Amino acid sequence: MTSATRLPDPSQAQGPRHVAVIMDGNGRWAKARGMPRTLGHRAGVNALKRTVEAAPDFGIECLTVFGFSTENWRRPVAEVSDLMGLVKLYVQTDLDRLAREGVRVRVLGRRTGLPADIAEIVERAESKTAHNSRFLLQVAFNYGGQADLIDAARRFAEEVAAGRAAPQDLDEARFGSLLSTAGGPPLDLVVRTSGERRLSNFLLWEAAYAELVFQDVLWPDYGPEALAEAVAEYRSRERRFGGVAAGPHDALAAG
Ligand code: FPP
Secondary structure, three states: OOOOOOOOOHHHHOOOOEEEEEOOOHHHHHHHOOOOHHHHHHHHHHHHHHHHHHHHHHOOOEEEEEEEEOOHHHOOHHHHHHHHHHHHHHHHHHHHHHHHOOEEEEEEOOOOOOOHHHHHHHHHHHHHHOOOOOEEEEEEEEEOHHHHHHHHHHHHHHHHHOOOOOHHHOOHHHHHOOOOOOOOOOOOEEEEOOOOOOOOOOOOOHHHHOEEEEOOOOHHHOOHHHHHHHHHHHHHOOOOOOOOOOOOOOOOOOO
């Protein structure tokens, strides 16, 4: 290390590097104002913009948000098409800026079943930002944790059937490499807004050792202040990864 080497900011070195957010409460936010749910989702997009912008200030390198789940198809047709429309609008209005600011956009979830215009926009967002590395924004869209696990299991089964792998080759690292989050940083923190306390089929494998923080704020009211609270809560937790707390002379028993 030379004297010119910048030392990491200790507040940022504590993490979290990767935060996942279940953006819940758009409907209730709208209802409380006598507005249609649609307007709640619109306000939710603005909250997402504020949060993406603030995240690097906390040392966060990757944000994964739940935009649309495999179960959200059960919502009324008009609401589904509104959510699709909002993703389109978000990409159309923000893609150039995200690309300029060094954000890599990655969309997690099944591509089959997506309307053609949405699939095209997803491809464009990913290809236009593929070379960026300052920040990773992962948008889970037509995503379900169980569906992602099934897709990974199928891929491995195909490898075995083709004679390219044997069952005993499968371990945690190999399985993780078959998930849609492969190659991203390990998940440190899952935040859910609106007071609900469930994972709702989000990042089931990835959340194995993540800290969970539940906040009462409704998603459209989210922004830098609420994110600061979640990060402070995360930093107050002791992560043991199945081991024991590290004493002054112990190495952390991670596993
Ligand atoms: C939950 O609120 C939120 C969603 C189902 C979708 C989140 C989507 C956005 C913030 C906008 C579009 C996404 C992107 C990636 C641009 P809810 O409707 O379940 O609220 P409720 O529980 O109060 O009814």
